[in-house]
Amino acid sequence: MNVGNWLAVGGAAVLALVAVVEIRRRVGTGAPGRRFFRHPTAAPAVFVLGFFVTVALAAPLVTPYQPYLQIDITRLANHPPSSQFPLGTDPFGRDVWSRLVFGARISLGIGALAMLVAVTTGVVVGGVAGYFRRWVDATLMRLVDVGLAMPRMFMLLMVVALWEHVPLAVLVLLIGLTGWFGTSRLVRAEVLSVREREFVAAARSLGAEPARVILRHVLPNAAAPIIVSAALGIGNVMLLEAGLSFLGMGVPSPAPSWGNMIADGWPKMAVAPWCSTVPGLAISLVVMALNAVADALRDALDPRKETA
Amino acid sequence: MAAWLVRRLAASIAIVWAVVTLTFLIVHLAHGSPCGQPDGRPIAPEVCADLTRRFGLDRPLGVQYVKYLGALLRGDLGESLSLHRPVADALADTLPNTFMLALTALILDFTLGLALGVYQAARERRFSDIALGNAALFVNSMPTFWLGLVLLLVFGQRLGWFPVGGLRDLVLCPRVDSLPCAADFAWHLALPALTLGLVGAANTARYQRAALLDVVRQDFVRTARAKGLPERRVLLVHALRNALLPLITLFGLSFPFLLTGAVLVETVFAWPGMGLLAVNAILQRDYPIVTAAALVASVMVVLGNLLADALYGVADPRIRARAT
Numbered sequence: 001m002n003v004g005n006w007l008a009v010g011g012a013a014v015l016a017l018v019a020v021v022e023i024r025r026r027v028g029t030g031a032p033g034r035r036f037f038r039h040p041t042a043a044p045a046v047f048v049l050g051f052f053v054t055v056a057l058a059a060p061l062v063t064p065y066q067p068y069l070q071i072d073i074t075r076l077a078n079h080p081p082s083s084q085f086p087l088g089t090d091p092f093g094r095d096v097w098s099r100l101v102f103g104a105r106i107s108l109g110i111g112a113l114a115m116l117v118a119v120t121t122g123v124v125v126g127g128v129a130g131y132f133r134r135w136v137d138a139t140l141m142r143l144v145d146v147g148l149a150m151p152r153m154f155m156l157l158m159v160v161a162l163w164e165h166v167p168l169a170v171l172v173l174l175i176g177l178t179g180w181f182g183t184s185r186l187v188r189a190e191v192l193s194v195r196e197r198e199f200v201a202a203a204r205s206l207g208a209e210p211a212r213v214i215l216r217h218v219l220p221n222a223a224a225p226i227i228v229s230a231a232l233g234i235g236n237v238m239l240l241e242a243g244l245s246f247l248g249m250g251v252p253s254p255a256p257s258w259g260n261m262i263a264d265g266w267p268k269m270a271v272a273p274w275c276s277t278v279p280g281l282a283i284s285l286v287v288m289a290l291n292a293v294a295d296a297l298r299d300a301l302d303p304r305k306e307t308a
Numbered sequence: 309m310a311a312w313l314v315r316r317l318a319a320s321i322a323i324v325w326a327v328v329t330l331t332f333l334i335v336h337l338a339h340g341s342p343c344g345q346p347d348g349r350p351i352a353p354e355v356c357a358d359l360t361r362r363f364g365l366d367r368p369l370g371v372q373y374v375k376y377l378g379a380l381l382r383g384d385l386g387e388s389l390s391l392h393r394p395v396a397d398a399l400a401d402t403l404p405n406t407f408m409l410a411l412t413a414l415i416l417d418f419t420l421g422l423a424l425g426v427y428q429a430a431r432e433r434r435f436s437d438i439a440l441g442n443a444a445l446f447v448n449s450m451p452t453f454w455l456g457l458v459l460l461l462v463f464g465q466r467l468g469w470f471p472v473g474g475l476r477d478l479v480l481c482p483r484v485d486s487l488p489c490a491a492d493f494a495w496h497l498a499l500p501a502l503t504l505g506l507v508g509a510a511n512t513a514r515y516q517r518a519a520l521l522d523v524v525r526q527d528f529v530r531t532a533r534a535k536g537l538p539e540r541r542v543l544l545v546h547a548l549r550n551a552l553l554p555l556i557t558l559f560g561l562s563f564p565f566l567l568t569g570a571v572l573v574e575t576v577f578a579w580p581g582m583g584l585l586a587v588n589a590i591l592q593r594d595y596p597i598v599t600a601a602a603l604v605a606s607v608m609v610v611l612g613n614l615l616a617d618a619l620y621g622v623a624d625p626r627i628r629a630r631a632t
Contacts, residue, residue, distance in 0.1 A: 040438060041445070145319070146326040149613075151564065151605035153571055154586065155334070158598055161590040162338030235449065242451040243572050247587060262454055269457060270465050277461075280454035287449035 001064045001086055001097070008061040016050030036300035045292035052286055056104035065095040067102035067256045078272035088274040090265055096278055103256035103279065108234075108286070110172055110241050110257070115233040117176025119183055123226060126187025127214050131195055141188070147181035153243060160249040168251065171244075175237055183229045190222035197221075224301035231294035235287035242283055258283050316617065320610040327606035328599070332376060335595045336369055363389065380603075386596035390589070395600045398585060403604070405475060406574070406581030409500055410566040416505030417562065418555070421512025428513065429520035430543055441517070448510035453572035456503040460576065463499060470499045473578035500577040504569050508562060515558055519551040526550075553624060560616025564609045 020043055027033030036042055055062055064084075065071060070093040079089040087096040129140040156174060160166050166174070194200065195218055203217045219226075238258070244250030245259025246266075253260055258279040265275025360366050364375065379386060385395035424440060431437045447455070464472040471477075476496055481489035523529065524547050532546045533539070571583035578584070582601055589597035 041442060142322075146323050146330075149323045149606050149609045150327055150330070151567065151602060151609065154602055154605055155331070157571075157587070157590050158331070158334055158602070159338075162335065162593065239451050243453060246451075246453055246572065247575065259451075262451070262457070266457065269461050273461055276454070276457055280451060280458070283454070284446060284450040288446050291445055291449055 122183025425516025
């Protein structure tokens with residue numbers, strides 16, 4: 001790592017810190033913001049997420065090597081952490097720090113995109129089921145029952161293994177489309193209670209279309225559990241991706257993801273433990289931050305928690 | 309209660325049927341055949357044709373499906389393509405190992421999780437509560453298999469306290485039939501069970517703490533305290549009994565967690581259970597084993613939910629009254 005890289009990493013940390021302070025200043029005055037930051041882990045969690053996102057976006061600036069580059073396979077494989085390689089090198093002689101940073105793009109990207117697919121599907125299905133009730137609800141919820149009973153990890157492994165060379169976009173879609181069942185149940189329950197309220201009846205009596213009623217009147221009032229489940233969803237997807245990649249069925253190898261970094265380092269775990277422990281720590285840290293944010297959001301978005 | 313049970317059972321069977329059908333479709337619509345090995349070893353075309361005919365893979369999909377369902381109803385899971393033995397035998401060999409692992413992990417999960425949750429609730433918002441809470445959140449956020457790798461590295465490889473994999477010592481203990489061999493088995497079981505149990509316990513502790521704190525704010529707890537009962541008795545006897553209900557939900561949910569967790573943990577520890585069998589079968593396109601494993605997995609999930617609902621009724625008279 002050269003001086004420029006260190007400065008860039010420091011810059012990213014400062015940026016994340018500024019972001020935390022700024023968010024706290026902006027929203028900390030309102031009641032939800034106060035409830036959010038009352039959690040002792042909320043601010044550090046936002047910092048961790050901010051740092052990893054910044055570093056991932058600025059990957060070429062903070063890394064000294066290309067993530068694929070085998071620097072010197074004969075002499076620099078399994079090199080322990082040093083000033084040149086802050087997190088060491090892996091069994092293929094690649095810089096672990098560079099791979100970690102570029103891997104953040106893939107791992108966080110998959111997490112965010114798959115969560116987006118899952119939450120969108122879940123909201124649409126749950127919203128439709130809860131709003132129209134009757135046979136629509138019954139049919140969709142039976143589908144959800146099947147989805148929830150489906151061994152997800154297993155099904156994904158099966159699809160990826162049997163259809164060789166699944167592109168990354170398809171993998172994201174698959175993970176997303178197998179992850180919306182829980183969300184749709186949450187949304188349905190919320191919609192069922194909101195749709196009976198007076199303002200929904202008022203909107204309907206003014207002649208609003210069902211789509212408009214659902215999108216403009218019902219869903220905004222059911223947003224809290226959706227947001228919380230989205231935050232939890234990203235973490236779940238990251239853990240799932242790690243598991244799939246570990247078995248060699250996720251992100252295909254030369255591309256770095258935190259999951260396949262663990263897999264790449266595993267055979268040399270005894271000689272070069274840093275290769276597998278570092279990406280695992282990164283996953284744990286980010287997922288923990290996401291869980292902490294979800295916890296804090298749950299309280300922040302629930303006005304009944306004010307007195308507690 | 310009986311009508312409720314019948315209704316739930318019928319729904320459960322329908323769900324399992326749907327999962328089985330889905331698995332069947334995924335497997336049979338996939339590219340490739342059991343003849344084309346991923347490692348690219350050539351197979352003579354006549355051998356391939358013979359194999360395809362023998363396993364009925366040349367018949368139309370609908371015919372294969374009906375045949376498969378019929379066999380399934382008779383309890384026949386078919387024959388493994390790669391192990392050259394009935395799938396039921398392969399499952400019978402591996403399922404006990406998975407159950408052993410899951411059961412040990414489950415016991416660890418709930419005893420540790422319960423103790424931790426109660427302790428944290430008793431020390432609410434003090435330093436030990438916050439420290440333990442964050443530690444539990446961290447463990448709960450780890451990829452389970454990665455925790456396994458770290459434990460393996462530290463306790464298996466570096467310290468050498470535990471074996472680095474496998475079910476038992478194959479030379480000294482080909483069968484678990486004596487006390488030393490049982491101890492050897494437990495010794496091999498320790499790390500994988502600890503891996504699954506720790507992650508589960510972290511989750512359980514979080515729920516248990518929240519549930520107990522909910523109950524502690526209720527009136528009957530205040531009454532118990534007003535009577536002058538010692539705090540230990542208030543918490544452990546009066547409050548805890550009423551805070552155990554969420555544990556039942558967790559118990560039902562832990563079935564799928566233990567099962568999917570087992571797929572990866574069994575791979576890490578070379579534990580010859582159903583997870584490892586399934587992963588190998590997937591890699592070798594061994595369709596009958598893959599579909600059978602998916603069937604077992606979905607049955608476990610449905611069973612977990614059913615058991616949790618039934619236990620709810622047993623534990624809480626209010627729910628029992630509503631169900632009938």
